[in-house]
Amino acid sequence: MALELEGTLRHKLASQQGTSARGAWAKQEFILEFPDGNYTAQACFNAFGQDKVAELDKYQIGDRIKISFNIRSREYNGRWYNDLQIWRIAPAGQPTAAPAAAPAAPQVNAAPAPAPAFDEAPAPTLDDMPGDSPEEDLPF
Numbered sequence: 848m849a850l851e852l853e854g855t856l857r858h859k860l861a862s863q864q865g866t867s868a869r870g871a872w873a874k875q876e877f878i879l880e881f882p883d884g885n886y887t888a889q890a891c892f893n894a895f896g897q898d899k900v901a902e903l904d905k906y907q908i909g910d911r912i913k914i915s916f917n918i919r920s921r922e923y924n925g926r927w928y929n930d931l932q933i934w935r936i937a938p939a940g941q942p943t944a945a946p947a948a949a950p951a952a953p954q955v956n957a958a959p960a961p962a963p964a965f966d967e968a969p970a971p972t973l974d975d976m977p978g979d980s981p982e983e984d985l986p987f
Contacts, residue, residue, distance in 0.1 A: 853913045853939045854881030856906055857889060875900045879914065892916060892931045902936050911939035 858878040865872055874895045880887050892914060894903045906912055915935035920927055
C-alpha cells in the first residue's frame with residue numbers, strides 16, 4: 848500500500864552506511880511534522896538506499912515536503928516493529944506525476960461545473976401527490 852503525506856521536515860538523524868551479503872547500503876531517518884486534525888503529529892520515516900539519502904540531502908530543516916511511502920512491519924523476539932519507508936520526496940504543493948500508462952484526458956471546459964442548488968425547486972405538496980383511484984391497484 849502506498850501512502851502520501853505533506854508536512855514540515857523537523858529533524859534529520861545521522862546517515863548510516865554498511866555492507867551486507869547483497870552489497871553496500873545506506874539509510875537515513877528523519878522526522879516529519881504533519882497536521883492531524885486540530886493538532887500536529889510527528890513520525891519517523893526511513894530513506895533507504897544511496898539515491899534516497901542523496902535526495903533527502905536536498906532538503907533542509909523547516910522545508911515543506913511531500914513524501915510517498917510504504918508501511919512495513921517485522922517481528923523480532925515476539926515484538927512487532929513498524930517501518931515507514933519512503934520511495935519519493937518532492938517539495939510540498941507540487942502535483943504528483945501521473946503514471947505513464949494512463950494518458951491524460953483532454954479538458955474541454957476548464958471551469959468547474961456549478962454545484963446543483965437544492966433550494967431552487969419547491970418541495971412537493973399534497974396536491975403534487977398521486978390520488979387513490981381504482982385503476983391504480985399496485986400495492987406500492
